[in-house]
Amino acid sequence: MKKGAQTQKRDTYHHGDLRAQLIEATRQLVEEKGPDHFSVSEACRVAGVSTAAPYKHFKDKDEMLHAVAIQGMQRQQGQMIEELKPYQLGTLDRIIALGRVYTRFASQEPGVFRLMFGLSSDHDEVTELVETGTATFEIVQLEVAACRGSAEINEQDVHRSFQLWSFVHGLSFLAIDGKLNKAPMPFDMEFMLADVAQRVMAD
Amino acid sequence: MKKGAQTQKRDTYHHGDLRAQLIEATRQLVEEKGPDHFSVSEACRVAGVSTAAPYKHFKDKDEMLHAVAIQGMQRQQGQMIEELKPYQLGTLDRIIALGRVYTRFASQEPGVFRLMFGLSSDHDEVTELVETGTATFEIVQLEVAACRGSAEINEQDVHRSFQLWSFVHGLSFLAIDGKLNKAPMPFDMEFMLADVAQRVMAD
DNA sequence: TTGTCAAAGTAAGAACCTCTCACATATAAG
DNA sequence: CTTATATGTGAGAGGTTCTTACTTTGACAA
Structure with a gap:
């Protein structure tokens, strides 16, 4: 038993x-x-x-939570790399794929997602967390540059990457806070991601 | 003394x-x-x-925090209405103004902002919080419709409003989490707001 | 004016919680 | 086989949330 x-x-x-x-x-x-x-x-x-x-094993409670947050970041990054595979380099589909992973991760693991971003615990000082986050954002920037047909990230790419990140980040929070289902029409996440990606990447 | x-x-x-x-x-x-x-x-x-x-006066700790969150929502809404005043109805400037209030509020009161959105405490069940949030989003939708020259909110307006909300919401979180200053160039919030507003509102 | 009731405070304590300390036990290395 | 070190425990100090029974006070009806 x-x-x-x-x-x-x-x-x-x-x-x-x-x-x-x-x-x-x-x-x-x-x-x-x-x-x-x-x-x-x-x-x-x-x-x-x-x-x-x-x-x-841990200094205190916060360090335990940090550990979970770090693993979350790594898992998220892994999913992104995985999701990119089917798509051809330099296409908008790859940008959309990254956004899909972001919002999907938040929906599937809202607790961990909140831990990664929603808490006030000084994440700045957890180097492993900062580094993983930076590395993930690097992926986004490279994809944005690739969409221009370049392997070098320029200032505009950084700019657009922040716009995309902000958007999917906010969208994820709104989703797990249940704000999106209050809409009068059914919410089509995939269309939303594609529409914004296209607008941000437009000349 | x-x-x-x-x-x-x-x-x-x-x-x-x-x-x-x-x-x-x-x-x-x-x-x-x-x-x-x-x-x-x-x-x-x-x-x-x-x-x-x-x-x-309060059922429990969470209810105290809810009360602060509600006041925060109301303060944020008040600031929006105030910020709109100088701008002419139907202009993009009004959309930008709403975004400015959103990110500014988050920067000025990050703790309260996190309380309003970042915690897992079931905010769904706090009717006053939901109602204030809905009312604020209504303002955004009306401004988006006004930009089209209409007083009626159509499906596209709702869609664009969610895009704008998601963006400023995410941007606010990234800002208070200190992610924006890691950028290689100085981050110009006002330009960012204007750029995204224009892209989302473009035909 | 006064008696009584409800609202709003307190003190005490149960049941948690985080974290520390001295101590116990197992493992690996010599 | 001995011993150092890593990793576990029990006990407990001091903090927390929240409840209970009691106290104070203001308001209002008689």
Whole structure:
């Protein structure tokens, strides 16, 4: 008889890979209850360890959340690279694909997405988070330049990339906040992405 | 000798206007420490009452935060109406003005802005919040229609309004998250707003 | 003027929470 | 086999949210 997926039991004193399991438990709980309303002790219960255990692996609660945010950024970036594959370099479809991944990620993992951007915890100071974010934005900029037929990013490309990022970023938040379904007409995400991509990339 | 703006003293047993003062204390603290890291007891210390007092006026912590979010929405809406005044009806300048208020509000009150949108607390169920938000979006839609020279909002207007909203919403978040200053060139917010407004409103 | 009631405060405490400390146990390296 | 180190635990200090029973006070009817 299993005792609820809630709590893990273990026969060894040492855990094996507590750090990874705590991150996973944190991710789950953040998704379930939201980044606010997450508690370290609950993560401990899920992982089946004492409430003191996490502090061997993380400085504090915020660092646990940071770890989940970092993994989220990496997952998001991975999905982008994957999604680009079917499309030919230099096409608008690739820009649209990046936007699709962004909004889809937010919809599928709203808790983690909020963690990545919505919290006030000083993310500036988490270098790994900043670096992953910068790398992802680099991908966008390169795609925008490629649409011009260039491999070099110029000032206009940066500008357009920020416009695209702002748009999908806001769209994602509005989506997970449930603001889009209040519209009088059905909301067509794919059309919205394509329309904006075309407008921003137009001369 | 004043005893630090920290704690209010009072000679009467009854407070007078505790609800309002608690909301103000909450707003201050949310701004200072961020929506996460806000504590009811600290607000009580600021207001100079026992930690049980708030529960005569609010169901729980979340309801206090909701109250601040609602006031934020109302303040934002007020600023929009004010900012529109100098500009002639039906001009792009009015669209730009709305965007300017949105991003400016976020920059000036990032804590409250995050509270209004960034938290997972079920804002759907706070009718006053939803209603104010809807009313504000109505203003945007009317301006978009007016740009077409119409007083009626059609489907395309709704569509464009969502594009504009998404954009300024995302831009605001990126701004308060400090993502915009990483750019290689200086970031010109006003130009960005104007450029996007023009692109979205173009035929 | 006075009696009573409801509104709005308090003190105390239950049930959480984060994080620290001293201590226990297992693993890997010599 | 011994020992150092990494990784776990139990206990607890001090903070938090929220409830309960009690107190104070202002308002209003008699």
